[in-house]
Amino acid sequence: xxxxxxxxxxxxxxxxxxxxxxxxxxxxLLAVSPVWLWPPSAAAAETALIPLPADSVVKDASxxxxxxSRIVMSEPALAPLAKVLAGEIWxxxxxxxxxAEGAPREGDIALSIDASMGAEAYELSVGKTASxxxxxxxxxxxxxxxxxxxxxxPSGGVAALPHMQVNDRPLAPYRGLMVDVARxxxxxxxxxxxxxxxxxxxxxxxxxxxxxxxSFTFPSRSMxxxxxxxxxxxxxxxxxxxxxxxxxxxxxxxxxxxxxxxTAAVKGAPxxxxxDPPGRGTICAGxxxxxxxxxxxVGEMCDVxxxxxxxxxxxxxxxxxxxxxxxxxxxxxxxxxxDGTKELYRHFIVRMNEIVKRHGRKMIVWEGFGKSxxxxxxxxxxxxxxxxxxxxxxxxxSGGHAVINTAWQPLYVTDxxxxxxxxxxxxxxxxxxxxxxxxxxxxxxIVVPQTDRVLGAQICAWDQNDPDEMPSLRQRLAAxxxxxxxxxxxxxxxxxxxxLKVTDEKLDRLxxx
Numbered sequence: 396x397x398x399x400x401x402x403x404x405x406x407x408x409x410x411x412x413x414x415x416x417x418x419x420x421x422x423x424l425l426a427v428s429p430v431w432l433w434p435p436s437a438a439a440a441e442t443a444l445i446p447l448p449a450d451s452v453v454k455d456a457s458x459x460x461x462x463x464s465r466i467v468m469s470e471p472a473l474a475p476l477a478k479v480l481a482g483e484i485w486x487x488x489x490x491x492x493x494x495a496e497g498a499p500r501e502g503d504i505a506l507s508i509d510a511s512m513g514a515e516a517y518e519l520s521v522g523k524t525a526s527x528x529x530x531x532x533x534x535x536x537x538x539x540x541x542x543x544x545x546x547x548x549p550s551g552g553v554a555a556l557p558h559m560q561v562n563d564r565p566l567a568p569y570r571g572l573m574v575d576v577a578r579x580x581x582x583x584x585x586x587x588x589x590x591x592x593x594x595x596x597x598x599x600x601x602x603x604x605x606x607x608x609x610s611f612t613f614p615s616r617s618m619x620x621x622x623x624x625x626x627x628x629x630x631x632x633x634x635x636x637x638x639x640x641x642x643x644x645x646x647x648x649x650x651x652x653x654x655x656x657x658t659a660a661v662k663g664a665p666x667x668x669x670x671d672p673p674g675r676g677t678i679c680a681g682x683x684x685x686x687x688x689x690x691x692x693v694g695e696m697c698d699v700x701x702x703x704x705x706x707x708x709x710x711x712x713x714x715x716x717x718x719x720x721x722x723x724x725x726x727x728x729x730x731x732x733x734d735g736t737k738e739l740y741r742h743f744i745v746r747m748n749e750i751v752k753r754h755g756r757k758m759i760v761w762e763g764f765g766k767s768x769x770x771x772x773x774x775x776x777x778x779x780x781x782x783x784x785x786x787x788x789x790x791x792x793s794g795g796h797a798v799i800n801t802a803w804q805p806l807y808v809t810d811x812x813x814x815x816x817x818x819x820x821x822x823x824x825x826x827x828x829x830x831x832x833x834x835x836x837x838x839x840x841i842v843v844p845q846t847d848r849v850l851g852a853q854i855c856a857w858d859q860n861d862p863d864e865m866p867s868l869r870q871r872l873a874a875x876x877x878x879x880x881x882x883x884x885x886x887x888x889x890x891x892x893x894x895l896k897v898t899d900e901k902l903d904r905l906x907x908x
Contacts, residue, residue, distance in 0.1 A: 443897035446880035469507035488554035536644025567851030571600040577607035596876035608658035621663035652709030674717020681727030711761030741770035783836040819874040
């Protein structure tokens with residue numbers, strides 16, 4: 396048998412390939428039993444999993460999936476996952492499995508939820524049946540992704556699952572992918588492909604950068620003029636996308652970028668969002684009607700994107716010059732005892748945090764605010780540290796905040812600059828680098844001790860054309876997934892690349908090359 400542990404002490408899984416005669420023997424035995432012994436070690440040899448599980452044992456026997464096999468769920472809440480899994484098995488193996496509730500029979504796949512396991516823990520056990528048990532719906536979904544990666548296809552219309560025992564959970568609770576749909580128009584179909592990519596590699600969050608200077612893509616009902624003509628999604632499209640992602644165990648995190656990066660927003664609703672006189676690209680922070688409008692917008696987005704526990708307000712790269720001239724902002728600073736626009740900026744973050752929490756979410760910002768200020772940024776604001784220029788991870792952590800690593804190098808993917816999967820595989824989520832000398836992280840990598848307050852990491856795809864997203868992300872995201880799920884597995888890049896070749900070929904069947 397082959398064994399894999401988070402400690403990484405075990406060697407690579409290796410064994411001879413399946414002989415054609417063995418496949419013929421398998422076909423003869425299909426009518427007899429769904430349980431069939433694979434040739435020695437072949438099942439273990441072909442079990443290419445990314446990310447590597449925390450603890451797994453793969454044996455030499457296999458369970459055959461046949462046309463009479465079913466996907467059986469323990470409760471109706473798992474019906475969407477059962478349907479998704481059935482569709483994926485059809486795409487991968489050309490095998491149609493029925494779904495049902497009740498007790499599994501030999502050769503069935505059984506899905507269940509056990510809340511005592513923990514939010515992202517799952518167990519996969521394959522013997523006479525294949526059982527996937529997760530602490531939540533999303534955890535069960537991750538277990539089925541492992542099942543699909545382990546599945547082999549000896550011939551059309553049949554598939555095999557190696558006898559295995561997997562007990563798994565991630566090191567990092569946040570594993571994300573961000574896509575910039577505000578600068579470049581994206582189709583819903585491409586976003587659905589990215590959801591499948593996230594599911595495949597156990598990335599639990601897909602952040603949509605919905606607004607920026609270039610366009611406002613969210614269709615607000617309260618302020619219909621906000622949406623940029625020809626660039627906005629419809630509510631039906633976004634609701635459908637949210638359901639599609641939720642069914643696959645992926646949460647969509649909406650980002651409403653403010654108070655900077657807001658040219659499109661100010662243009663779309665100047666009467667509620669603009670300074671007086673108007674300032675390019677910056678929302679007024681001194682008008683109560685502005686805060687009411689933003690409260691409504693946050694609520695509208697939360698009503699569509701129901702799964703994520705977070706809401707992202709951007710809050711980076713804010714030009715506060717307009718606030719210095721704005722009649723409303725100057726009066727607001729005087730009333731609230733704020734000494735200048737820097738303090739107004741920090742105050743804005745505090746007020747938005749109160750709004751976001753009223754809608755039942757935890758707020759995320761980019762690192763834009765500085766280390767010090769009279770207005771204290773609440774510790775319950777989570778910070779994505781990216782450039783290490785406005786604030787660096789050690790200082791953000793010392794302020795009591797949770798941190799998500801979005802380091803420019805190697806986690807940004809743009810048309811002008813991107814890093815290889817091998818580079819990403821050599822990185823870890825406690826390390827920040829930057830390619831530009833203007834950042835302290837250029838001169839020496841910024842490294843923090845391992846702590847639970849580094850929640851994880853996220854690859855950020857900025858300003859990329861729709862057709863470029865999948866080709867540029869699929870292998871890079873796989874590398875980040877393993878480095879955030881099980882970074883202590885002790886494997887090298889060559890081992891990862893061999894597994895990636897197998898999983899990437901299967902991904903072709905799910906989303907296309």
